Amino acid sequence: MRKTLLMTIALVVAIFGYGQSTLSFPSGMIDGGTQMSATLPSAPGTIQNSINLNPGTDVMSTWVLPSTNSTSGNSRIPRNTSARYQREEFLILPSEMAAAGFPSGNTIDAIGFLISTAGVGTQTGTLNIWLMNTTDASYTLGSTWTTTGFTQVSSDANFTVPITAGSYSIPFVNGTPFTYTGGGVYVAWEFSNPSGAQGTTTLVAYCNTNQATLCYGYQSATAMGTALSVTAFRPATYFVNNTLVDIA
Numbered sequence: 001m002r003k004t005l006l007m008t009i010a011l012v013v014a015i016f017g018y019g020q021s022t023l024s025f026p027s028g029m030i031d032g033g034t035q036m037s038a039t040l041p042s043a044p045g046t047i048q049n050s051i052n053l054n055p056g057t058d059v060m061s062t063w064v065l066p067s068t069n070s071t072s073g074n075s076r077i078p079r080n081t082s083a084r085y086q087r088e089e090f091l092i093l094p095s096e097m098a099a100a101g102f103p104s105g106n107t108i109d110a111i112g113f114l115i116s117t118a119g120v121g122t123q124t125g126t127l128n129i130w131l132m133n134t135t136d137a138s139y140t141l142g143s144t145w146t147t148t149g150f151t152q153v154s155s156d157a158n159f160t161v162p163i164t165a166g167s168y169s170i171p172f173v174n175g176t177p178f179t180y181t182g183g184g185v186y187v188a189w190e191f192s193n194p195s196g197a198q199g200t201t202t203l204v205a206y207c208n209t210n211q212a213t214l215c216y217g218y219q220s221a222t223a224m225g226t227a228l229s230v231t232a233f234r235p236a237t238y239f240v241n242n243t244l245v246d247i248a
Helices: 002-017 094-100
Strands: 060-065 070-072 085-092 110-117 124-134 151-160 166-171 184-192 204-208 215-220 229-231 237-241
Touching: 060 094, 094 184, 151 166, 166 237
Parallel strands: none
Antiparallel strands: 060 237, 070 204, 085 184, 085 215, 110 166, 110 204, 110 237, 124 151, 124 184, 215 229
16 A cells, blocks of 8 residues: 555656746647637647648648647737737747757748638738747847847738638748758748738637747837737747658
């Protein structure tokens, strides 16, 4: 009986002691109140790593930041309603890039996101995207918008925000080619639509909440600001290379 009791205590310690030293948020969280609520899929964990989102095509697409089934209706990815001005900067850790298996020495030619709940109506504006290689194991850019040291990989003056549930990619246009050199990657994007039409129901994006302080964002209906607010909700993200074949 004593042996059984000791084994039970050891099991409890193992379960509750695991991972206490890491700063993380639980999965399945919702960013904001009822406006950002969403119905989660019936089978959690449906988003896998290193999968080809374009079967039958000669491209490799890899989830470098998989969803943890947390969701957000804020501007974690380009948003279709209310916010005419949006900015986001987030870090994908070296450990996350290594786990994803995106090969060093190859270009990142597109970025992809994942919509949990479709929006109604969209908006069209200018979308700029930047990337930066880094060895940082924590976010070091501060809470003021900056693209110093980044490479602008895309500038689309007529980007229409996708609103359909599911994954979508943004091919880079009118930018400088970016080669991943190993380590982590900072992602920065901004969207602006000063006066055009907007949607009526906000889309909801899948996010990753494994880390609490690796993402900073801004959204406004009236002006493009530089003061960013920290959030645990990094958008579920995949990178695309146009020359490698993903056979996973």
